[in-house]
Amino acid sequence: MHENYMKLALKLAEKGRGKVSPNPMVGAVIVKENKVIGKGYHKGYGEAHAEVKAFENSTEDIKGADLYVTLEPCSHYGKTPPCVDKIIHRKIKRVFIGCLDPNPLVSGKGVKKLIDSGIEVTTGILEKECRELNEVFMKYIVEKKPFVIMKTAMSLDGKIATKTGDSKWITGLRSRKNVHRLRNEVSGIMVGINTVIADNPELTCRIENGNNPIRIIVDSKLRIPIDSKVLDNQNLAKTIVATTGQADMTKKVEIEKKGVKVLTIKSLEGKVDLQKLMSKLAEENIDSILLEGGATLNFSALEQQIVDKVQVYIAPKIIGGEKSKTSVGGSGIEDLRKAFQLHRISYKTIDEDILIEGYIRW
Numbered sequence: 001m002h003e004n005y006m007k008l009a010l011k012l013a014e015k016g017r018g019k020v021s022p023n024p025m026v027g028a029v030i031v032k033e034n035k036v037i038g039k040g041y042h043k044g045y046g047e048a049h050a051e052v053k054a055f056e057n058s059t060e061d062i063k064g065a066d067l068y069v070t071l072e073p074c075s076h077y078g079k080t081p082p083c084v085d086k087i088i089h090r091k092i093k094r095v096f097i098g099c100l101d102p103n104p105l106v107s108g109k110g111v112k113k114l115i116d117s118g119i120e121v122t123t124g125i126l127e128k129e130c131r132e133l134n135e136v137f138m139k140y141i142v143e144k145k146p147f148v149i150m151k152t153a154m155s156l157d158g159k160i161a162t163k164t165g166d167s168k169w170i171t172g173l174r175s176r177k178n179v180h181r182l183r184n185e186v187s188g189i190m191v192g193i194n195t196v197i198a199d200n201p202e203l204t205c206r207i208e209n210g211n212n213p214i215r216i217i218v219d220s221k222l223r224i225p226i227d228s229k230v231l232d233n234q235n236l237a238k239t240i241v242a243t244t245g246q247a248d249m250t251k252k253v254e255i256e257k258k259g260v261k262v263l264t265i266k267s268l269e270g271k272v273d274l275q276k277l278m279s280k281l282a283e284e285n286i287d288s289i290l291l292e293g294g295a296t297l298n299f300s301a302l303e304q305q306i307v308d309k310v311q312v313y314i315a316p317k318i319i320g321g322e323k324s325k326t327s328v329g330g331s332g333i334e335d336l337r338k339a340f341q342l343h344r345i346s347y348k349t350i351d352e353d354i355l356i357e358g359y360i361r362w
């Protein structure tokens with residue numbers, strides 16, 4: 001019974017996907033005498049919290065009712081006043097919580113305040129599902145770094161382009177639509193400078209009413225052509241170019257004149273230090289990044305341990321060619337025991353393609 005109400009709260013929370021960043025997605029359900037009398041979810045950054053929305057939407061007096069909420073109610077003043085005070089004030093009888101707030105500064109404090117005021121509290125209802133829902137928030141709050149999803153689309157033989165560089169398109173339409181849906185949900189999209197030079201991509205989200213993520217170009221020496229599409233149209237989609245002290249200052253000024261932010265990051269072996277870059281991007285409120293290659297940046301991202309999740313689309317095609325690029329390049333590993341191992345793996349078919357997803361535990 002508790003799980004069913006929490007499932008409903010999870011479903012509500014899901015409605016905030018792509019809209020609440022860098023806040024968590026949260027859903028809440030109010031139940032009285034086995035009847036749902038209120039539902040709410042966090043709709044957008046800075047907007048009312050799920051519990052408050054459920055109170056507002058309730059069809060009956062909520063005094064003595066049960067509250068189901070996917071994330072521990074907040075006990076501190078943020079953009080809105082603490083939810084626990086409202087729960088106490090509205091005389092809720094029992095509170096069922098999916099998972100505790102991951103923020104070590106506040107985790108457990110909401111629960112304590114509720115218990116201290118005489119409310120019965122149960123935690124851990126569908127905890128795994130509630131934590132997974134907010135995998136981005138969990139990393140962002142605890143590590144102050146964005147959650148990185150490395151996405152590649154390749155042929156059966158692991159190629160991302162032919163030997164002449166032709167890569168449009170390896171996977172089918174539905175797989176590509178899936179990627180655009182993900183672009184709509186993340187706050188940043190990142191590529192290496194060679195990809196910009198070779199393909200001149202727009203890196204925008206091409207679904208109706210979709211949000212464009214901030215475009216992040218990793219370019220240690222500012223080799224980016226000044227007429228690149230990613231430097232244009234900053235009203236449509238913002239761009240950050242991450243560079244190092246090796247960059248030419250005149251070029252930096254020229255790029256900045258286009259409204260583009262240039263971040264100078266410490267270098268690591270002559271290239272942008274990706275861990276340092278992640279910390280800087282978190283300061284820019286970027287909580288999630290879709291890494292779309294190329295092969296060189298993908299390997300560095302794995303080597304420097306910034307990748308959390310991997311999404312590989314495999315198309316039933318064979319391309320061949322020693323010179324055709326694979327999805328991960330760089331120097332590669334030597335010892336198979338040191339291969340980057342995926343965990344919590346799932347597989348699904350999308351028309352003729354296969355999508356394999358998994359997580360990397362560092």
Ligand SMILES: NC(=O)c1ccc[n+]([C@@H]2O[C@H](COP(=O)([O-])OP(=O)(O)OC[C@H]3O[C@@H](n4cnc5c(N)ncnc54)[C@H](OP(=O)(O)O)[C@@H]3O)[C@@H](O)[C@H]2O)c1
Binds near residue numbers: 152191193300
């Ligand atoms: N089919 C697909 O899905 C797909 C997706 C993406 C790309 N591609 C293809 O991949 C090709 C480009 O891939 P690529 O491997 O040559 O290059 P890349 O990964 O796009 O860019 C690598 C470059 O980024 C710069 N960089 C800065 N900091 C870095 C760091 N920490 N680690 C790694 N690189 C860093 C380096 O240049 P500096 O030293 O000058 O900074 C490096 O050479 C293109 O042909 C493109 O079409 C295909």
